[in-house]
Amino acid sequence: MKKGRFGEFGGQYVPETxxxxxxxxxxxxxxxxxxxxxxxxxxxxxxxxxxxPSLLYYAEKMTEDLGGAKVFIKREDLNHTxxxxxxxxxxxxxxxxxxxxxxxxxxxxxxxxxxxxxxxxALLGMECEVFMGATDCERQKLNVYRMELLGAxxxxxxxxxxxxxxxxxxxxxxxxxxxxxxxxxLGSVMGPHPFPTIVRDFQSVISREAxxxxxxxxxxxxxxxxxxxxxxxxxxxxxxxFIGDKDVRLIGCEAAGEGVETGRHAATIAKGRLGVFHGMxxxxxxxxxxxxxxxxxxxxxLDYPGIGPEHAWLHDTGRAEYVPVTDEEAVSxxxxxxxxxxxxxxxxxxxxxxxxxxxxxxxxxxxSVIICLSGRGDKDVAAIARYRGIDLRE
Amino acid sequence: xxxxxxxxxxxxxxxxxxxxxxxxxxxxxxxKKFILAMEKAGADLIEIGIPFxxxxxxxxxxxxxxxxxxxxxxxxxxxxxxxxxLREETDMPLVFMGYLNPVFYYGYERFFTRCEEVGISGVxxxxxxxxxxxxxxxxxxxHKVDVxxxxxxxxxxxxxxxxxxxxxxxxxxxSMGVTGVRSEIKTDLSSILASIRQASDIPxxxxxxxxxxxxxxxxxxIADAVIVGSAIVRMIAEYGTEAAPFISDYVRRMKDAIx
Numbered sequence: 001m002k003k004g005r006f007g008e009f010g011g012q013y014v015p016e017t018x019x020x021x022x023x024x025x026x027x028x029x030x031x032x033x034x035x036x037x038x039x040x041x042x043x044x045x046x047x048x049x050x051x052x053p054s055l056l057y058y059a060e061k062m063t064e065d066l067g068g069a070k071v072f073i074k075r076e077d078l079n080h081t082x083x084x085x086x087x088x089x090x091x092x093x094x095x096x097x098x099x100x101x102x103x104x105x106x107x108x109x110x111x112x113x114x115x116x117x118x119x120x121x122a123l124l125g126m127e128c129e130v131f132m133g134a135t136d137c138e139r140q141k142l143n144v145y146r147m148e149l150l151g152a153x154x155x156x157x158x159x160x161x162x163x164x165x166x167x168x169x170x171x172x173x174x175x176x177x178x179x180x181x182x183x184x185x186l187g188s189v190m191g192p193h194p195f196p197t198i199v200r201d202f203q204s205v206i207s208r209e210a211x212x213x214x215x216x217x218x219x220x221x222x223x224x225x226x227x228x229x230x231x232x233x234x235x236x237x238x239x240x241x242f243i244g245d246k247d248v249r250l251i252g253c254e255a256a257g258e259g260v261e262t263g264r265h266a267a268t269i270a271k272g273r274l275g276v277f278h279g280m281x282x283x284x285x286x287x288x289x290x291x292x293x294x295x296x297x298x299x300x301x302l303d304y305p306g307i308g309p310e311h312a313w314l315h316d317t318g319r320a321e322y323v324p325v326t327d328e329e330a331v332s333x334x335x336x337x338x339x340x341x342x343x344x345x346x347x348x349x350x351x352x353x354x355x356x357x358x359x360x361x362x363x364x365x366x367x368s369v370i371i372c373l374s375g376r377g378d379k380d381v382a383a384i385a386r387y388r389g390i391d392l393r394e
Numbered sequence: 395x396x397x398x399x400x401x402x403x404x405x406x407x408x409x410x411x412x413x414x415x416x417x418x419x420x421x422x423x424x425x426k427k428f429i430l431a432m433e434k435a436g437a438d439l440i441e442i443g444i445p446f447x448x449x450x451x452x453x454x455x456x457x458x459x460x461x462x463x464x465x466x467x468x469x470x471x472x473x474x475x476x477x478x479x480l481r482e483e484t485d486m487p488l489v490f491m492g493y494l495n496p497v498f499y500y501g502y503e504r505f506f507t508r509c510e511e512v513g514i515s516g517v518x519x520x521x522x523x524x525x526x527x528x529x530x531x532x533x534x535x536x537h538k539v540d541v542x543x544x545x546x547x548x549x550x551x552x553x554x555x556x557x558x559x560x561x562x563x564x565x566x567x568x569s570m571g572v573t574g575v576r577s578e579i580k581t582d583l584s585s586i587l588a589s590i591r592q593a594s595d596i597p598x599x600x601x602x603x604x605x606x607x608x609x610x611x612x613x614x615x616i617a618d619a620v621i622v623g624s625a626i627v628r629m630i631a632e633y634g635t636e637a638a639p640f641i642s643d644y645v646r647r648m649k650d651a652i653x
Binding site for chain 1: 446447448450451453454457461464469470471494495496497498499500520521522523524525526543544545546547548549550551552556567570571572
């Protein structure tokens with residue numbers, strides 16, 4: 001495969017101003033990923049700071065209730081900062097520091113990646129600025145304040161539709177203006193090469209652990225692993241070490257919003273078309289003239305019109321399957337997991353739980369599945385209440 | 395229909411002035427009027443922007459122009475039709491400036507065929523760097539359309555390869571960051587131009603941030619052309635369909651400054 005490509009997907013479609021910086025980043029990453037001192041330092045941060053390895057939890061009540069395959073849950077929600085995002089930011093901020101950078105910038109949708117980036121920057125002594133759509137800032141005020149507490153500066157993005165895609169645009173613009181001392185901590189397995197590879201590698205700790213854990217706990221590999229997909233970082237992390245295990249189904253759950261036929265969704269694989277955007281060739285929700293469309297999901301973290309290039313490739317080669325999950329199904333799954341297992345998960349992760357509820361009852365009891373619970377749901381409680389017509393004031 | 399002059403012709407009369415406007419801002423009839431007014435005022439080549447929903451190399455002025463243009467119903471097909479109509483009245487060299495996705499989605503063969511039909515001599519695609527130019531370079535060349543390369547303040551060791559392979563003219567980005575008026579340009583452009591000259595004799599124009607006749611004169615002292623976008627688009631934002639006389643006057647002053 002061509003460097004930086006997954007089949008025809010991926011590439012480096014960015015302004016010339018950023019090209020040398022991407023080349024330097026790739027060289028630095030290739031060097032440090034093989035440097036024992038770097039990997040040791042990163043492992044120490046993951047274990048002693050972020051709380052890894054994360055639990056693989058056997059969800060006995062859910063298994064009994066659904067009456068099919070055994071349910072295991074990979075608890076990324078128990079990581080420090082409450083989601084899988086910390087795995088990637090610790091890696092990238094440490095790499096940036098080794099590259100001699102003193103400042104990191106990041107985009108954020110719901111605020112999970114922004115909070116994680118601000119956390120890593122605080123810990124490693126870097127300046128941090130986060131770009132967040134003005135609409136998302138309004139929806140996730142608590143996370144804005146959280147980032148500020150961590151010493152980051154949050155810039156509300158007022159261009160375009162004022163959500164995640166616009167935050168990515170603005171962070172790229174900021175980076176093109178200042179590369180010397182600044183690293184762009186991209187939050188998902190997207191963007192120009194080498195980001196999709198770097199982020200996937202840093203997130204692959206999820207499946208490296210989960211694969212060993214389930215062999216230990218259940219004595220065999222799972223029949224399926226499920227994860228939600230926006231840009232696709234927790235899913236890539238959850239899939240990666242299972243890709244070679246041909247009998248393990250890899251299932252990505254996309255945000256279908258109000259339904260894939262309503263035009264109010266963010267289901268890129270179901271409805272997107274091949275295109276080139278945010279530095280990569282992949283699938284995007286776009287109109288008949290290649291203008292990127294506004295997408296919708298109850299989940300701000302899945303509210304992205306594209307998908308990482310490696311997912312596009314896993315889809316095209318048939319190795320992974322991608323399914324749409326509606327807001328209503330995700331909210332029901334959010335409530336179900338809370339009642340059944342006492343776990344309040346992120347609304348993003350609830351998309352994976354929702355699909356698991358659909359497929360598990362028809363699987364035999366000697367089978368097993370792993371659901372990646374990418375984050376915890378404290379941030380979503382108010383929005384879920386609103387969805388159910390309850391007005392909460394904090 | 396008039397046969398379009400070439401990019402080479404644009405550089406035949408001393409230093410060239412290259413203005414940019416976004417097609418369809420505020421509507422395509424006005425765009426046509428503005429292009430003809432700029433030609434009359436002394437523009438040597440005009441860059442017509444194909445609006446995009448997410449223009450990541452643009453500052454706020456051109457971002458807003460793209461929003462206005464898309465809101466007025468501008469599409470790639472309508473832009474081609476507008477250029478076709480323009481060709482009844484002018485033979486001046488024209489190039490497109492646009493992001494890759496609308497071109498990709500339209501279909502490279504279909505896009506460059508239409509470019510050739512209506513007399514578009516080149517395309518500037520800011521998110522198509524040297525490494526990815528194979529994406530459409532051959533198809534464009536087959537239709538006699540130059541894919542114009544850019545050089546940035548960070549290009550350094552990349553300048554030689556880019557310049558050696560450049561077609562039409564080279565677009566030298568004056569500053570870090572995005573398009574938009576700047577009070578001061580700090581990049582050492584003379585040494586960038588010197589590196590280009592070592593590799594190629596292709597004409598080079600400087601763009602990004604240029605606003606005043608004084609800045610233009612300074613840039614023309616080191617390059618073959620001066621490219622101005624945001625300063626003109628700002629007038630359209632202010633005067634809308636009535637912007638032609640203001641643009642005309644501005645282009646005349648800028649061209650005079652670099653003669």
